Amino acid sequence: MAETKSEVFGNFSILGKAIPRVDARAKVTGEAKYAADYEFADMLWGQIKRSPYPHARILNIDTSKAERLPGVKAVTTGKDFGGFKWGWSGPTRDEEPLAVEKVRYLYEGVAAVAAVDEDTANEACDLIEVEYEPLPGVFDVLEAMKPGAPLVHENRPGNICVEYHWNFGDVDKAFAESYLVREDTFQTPRMAKGYLEPPAVVSYWPDSNHVVYIGAKGSPYFPYRLLSRCFNLPLSNVRIITPIIGSDFGGTKNDMTPADYSAVMLAKKTGRPVKIVTSQYDVLTTDLRRHPMWLTVKTGVTKDGILKATYLKAVADGGAYTRMSPLTMMLTGCLTTLPYKLPNYKYDCYNYFTNNPSSAAMRGHGLYHSRFAADVQLDMIAEELGLDPVEIRMKNAIENPEPGKVYTAVNDVHVATCGVQECIEKVAEAVNWKARKGKKKVEGSKAYGMGFAAATYNSGTKLSAHNACAAIIRVCEDGSVNYLTGATDVGQGSDTIMCAIAAEVLGIGLEDIDLKRVDTAFTPVDPGSYGSRVTVLAGQAARNAALDVKQQLLEVAAQQFGVKPEDVEIKNKQVFVKSNPTRNMSWERLVRTACYDTPGKVIIGRGYSTQGISLLGLADFSKGVGDIGTNYSFTAEANEVEVDTETGVVKCTDNSVIAHDCGFPLNTQAVESQVQGGAYHQGIAAAIYEEFKMDSGQTLNANLIDYKRPRAYEAPMTQVIHVLTNDPYGPFGAKEASEGSCCSAPPAIVNAIYNATGVWIKDLPTQPEKVFWALKAKKEEKKGRKKK
Amino acid sequence: MKGELKELSLTINGKPYELKVKAMTLLVELLRNELKLTGTKVGCLDSACGACTVNIDGKAVRSCSVLALQANGRKVTTIEGVSDSDKLHPIQQAMIDHGAIECGFCTPGMVMSAKALLAENPNPTRDEIREAIQGNLCADEGYVKYIEAIEIAAKEMRGGK
Incomplete structure (x- = not known):
């Protein structure tokens, strides 16, 4: 029957097992408070006035009628922000909280109002009169790159947002020496991030010098820094409080929106709390999306299928503002050299500004594009050479380095542990790959096929500037514990992991720890929840902070027992002398003794991560060398699809297996659901279902019916196999879980469709119409050949 | 107005x-x-x-x-009326124990769909479960653990049969 029992790994009390989440009870009873659930006395509702043009000069904004509407308490426009501009990094500050001179995408915010209720706020927005001079726009990269195309930003010639040109080894020589060289172009779709909870914010100013902001942000220290600069307040006076967050996946819930800045400005103007809840329509028409990308891959191999060289050219639609595009293009290129050995590699990429909503990070950030292209092409190469897809992957896969050694890729990426070969073998075995070979399964109009893929993902992502995570642990005098973290649980389960690591080190129970979510007035600064960095880096901080607390308490215990601190251990809430466990006391008694014995101690531990900044240096974006990750996860995946050859409808079957090398699974259940979810919602969704349809900057399918999200009745019951490699650079050996499976799923699906039908679909998603016409073309080609 | x-x-x-x-x-x-x-x-x-x-x-x-x-x-x-004061409904308990909950935003709706299903059909097939929660979008965990948790809860509510 259904029950899948999670395995147990390692010799731990809490880690390596299926641990129910610390926040699960609050979430399953409806007690968990998300941003939109917050309410304060005298609270006002805010709303954003949006531009009806995707590209236009703003000539005048008249707010007088709106201001006169009864119930309206304040109106703000971009001019109130005094020229403040913001962006992902110093040189890319190209966006205003509300557009002042020009709008660059449809429904960009130009003004905002605060009123006594939602209806009045909406009505007031209608009364704001904006005079525009519409400008010609650019809506796809082919237009944007043309000489003389309208410029989205006047100071950015050619509409170029990002470009990198990297070259490692000698690809031309390698191509010349190759037995087979293939060049194929692939396309990935413009996608929604997929969070169900629309962004919401409540802000108030306790006095004229302090601001409070409660918002659904996966990286709350972004608004902390941005609001400090925008409102000219010292960081000490900016208080960001993190509610429970209904997913993030990068993008809008990491970054700021017009609503975030406007709520704070309107709260300042009115002296009252202001709440703005974004509608799902506004989410789907204006929020950050996954980049649509065009990827041309040229690959050379030997007669035996050994990879000699790859040249990847990536072209992306960055949308109206830079946002995180420099990182996207870095991630799209920098790990093409994993998980297979690749001695020569060249990468050229171009990211263009357009008058579409901005593109940005999304689960599987960057790597998902290039791995899709490269891993489908690998199957094409295998086909041409008469090799088996599993065989060609095993031949090229990077071996797990001996302990203490590292594998160094041609672009100076360093891998200490790599379980990709084991992943491939285990998946092939689980789906009985060998037995399937050469067998076609067709039932009526349904053709079945299975596809294989492998992938990697960087964990503990390291960017320039501030990388460290920190933790503070306070032991209360009754033995209960507060865990103060700068890290944010957006659903991935980091609150549970942080508590589990601290409890494991301290020898106490998960239930003894109460985690305090980010409140920048009290919690330590943290870069944020992106780049699969939390478990690896915040996890190291958790371990260090707990070790600090433990040392303080062991000293007290040692004094009591008359031994040395290293002679004492704490396990299952018992403190005992290692050589004679009958000499013991309870955890509570130890804490009470520490706190109350004159003069009494206050037990506070602190810890921060060091791996992210010290290990092997930082990656260089302009050259594409170095380590973007602290360590790297590896994934292999096999999916079976059912293709209806009459209608073109593609569906996954339950025959779906993923093996994931996350180093060491700190919480087996959480790793499994993360891997299953990453593969389905952001991987298979891209492969089969999701794509924004656009017309001149307008999103045509801006609702969750026409924009097809994958649902339960199509979900494969994916089996997850844990592969352990115990990485020396992760806490307790851990690496990331979930972003890798976002990257392995799309190529596995496309390879499966080929296996079922003999048709390659190179542009995602493989929606029915596309598959239908491809099947028809193939049929006609066959007929044509017969006639000849 | x-x-x-x-x-x-x-x-x-x-x-x-x-x-x-x-x-x-x-x-x-x-x-x-x-x-x-x-x-x-x-x-x-x-x-x-x-x-x-x-x-x-x-x-x-x-x-x-x-x-x-x-x-x-x-x-x-x-969702506030599902548990019997401190004692959680078997659907809620199974979702916690089986690790079905991630961000939790879809969870209340998922519980309510499952509750209506099991009230009408105490022994649903896997496809019946999928159909009952097809109107509930989840964004992070791929539905697998939700489907399994509802199966576990159904069994529990039938007295382990």
Whole structure:
């Protein structure tokens, strides 16, 4: 029957097992408070006035009628922000909280109002009169790159947002020496991030010098820094409080929106709390999306299928503002050299500004594009050479380095542990790959096929500037514990992991720890929840902070027992002398003794991560060398699809297996659901279902019916196999879980469709119409050949 | 504005209410904004995501797709009314134990759809479970553990059979 029992790994009390989440009870009873659930006395509702043009000069904004509407308490426009501009990094500050001179995408915010209720706020927005001079726009990269195309930003010639040109080894020589060289172009779709909870914010100013902001942000220290600069307040006076967050996946819930800045400005103007809840329509028409990308891959191999060289050219639609595009293009290129050995590699990429909503990070950030292209092409190469897809992957896969050694890729990426070969073998075995070979399964109009893929993902992502995570642990005098973290649980389960690591080190129970979510007035600064960095880096901080607390308490215990601190251990809430466990006391008694014995101690531990900044240096974006990750996860995946050859409808079957090398699974259940979810919602969704349809900057399918999200009745019951490699650079050996499976799923699906039908679909998603016409073309080609 | 106040009498989580609401008020607006039952979530207001699912007379209904007045005389159960004080409903317990919950935003709606299903069909097939929660979008965990948790809860509610 259904029950899948999670395995147990390692010799731990809490880690390596299926641990129910610390926040699960609050979430399953409806007690968990998300941003939109917050309410304060005298609270006002805010709303954003949006531009009806995707590209236009703003000539005048008249707010007088709106201001006169009864119930309206304040109106703000971009001019109130005094020229403040913001962006992902110093040189890319190209966006205003509300557009002042020009709008660059449809429904960009130009003004905002605060009123006594939602209806009045909406009505007031209608009364704001904006005079525009519409400008010609650019809506796809082919237009944007043309000489003389309208410029989205006047100071950015050619509409170029990002470009990198990297070259490692000698690809031309390698191509010349190759037995087979293939060049194929692939396309990935413009996608929604997929969070169900629309962004919401409540802000108030306790006095004229302090601001409070409660918002659904996966990286709350972004608004902390941005609001400090925008409102000219010292960081000490900016208080960001993190509610429970209904997913993030990068993008809008990491970054700021017009609503975030406007709520704070309107709260300042009115002296009252202001709440703005974004509608799902506004989410789907204006929020950050996954980049649509065009990827041309040229690959050379030997007669035996050994990879000699790859040249990847990536072209992306960055949308109206830079946002995180420099990182996207870095991630799209920098790990093409994993998980297979690749001695020569060249990468050229171009990211263009357009008058579409901005593109940005999304689960599987960057790597998902290039791995899709490269891993489908690998199957094409295998086909041409008469090799088996599993065989060609095993031949090229990077071996797990001996302990203490590292594998160094041609672009100076360093891998200490790599379980990709084991992943491939285990998946092939689980789906009985060998037995399937050469067998076609067709039932009526349904053709079945299975596809294989492998992938990697960087964990503990390291960017320039501030990388460290920190933790503070306070032991209360009754033995209960507060865990103060700068890290944010957006659903991935980091609150549970942080508590589990601290409890494991301290020898106490998960239930003894109460985690305090980010409140920048009290919690330590943290870069944020992106780049699969939390478990690896915040996890190291958790371990260090707990070790600090433990040392303080062991000293007290040692004094009591008359031994040395290293002679004492704490396990299952018992403190005992290692050589004679009958000499013991309870955890509570130890804490009470520490706190109350004159003069009494206050037990506070602190810890921060060091791996992210010290290990092997930082990656260089302009050259594409170095380590973007602290360590790297590896994934292999096999999916079976059912293709209806009459209608073109593609569906996954339950025959779906993923093996994931996350180093060491700190919480087996959480790793499994993360891997299953990453593969389905952001991987298979891209492969089969999701794509924004656009017309001149307008999103045509801006609702969750026409924009097809994958649902339960199509979900494969994916089996997850844990592969352990115990990485020396992760806490307790851990690496990331979930972003890798976002990257392995799309190529596995496309390879499966080929296996079922003999048709390659190179542009995602493989929606029915596309598959239908491809099947028809193939049929006609066959007929044509017969006639000849 | 949403017009004149109308009288509304209904039971919510076992408690009778006599209320006055505007005719255009959606049931989800009544629950969240007036009664502060914020466990019911709003994802889309298009009846597309299922985050606002409640039970009306035991059936799963998206509370953004009905007016508050349409619940007149009916029994409404929201996520706040599912557990028996401290004792969680077997569906809730199974979702916790089996690790089905990630961000939790779809969870209340998922529980309400599962509850309506198991009230009507105590021994559903896997495909029947999939169909019952097809209106509930999840964004992070791939539905696998939700489907398995509902199977576990169904078994538990049948007395382990």
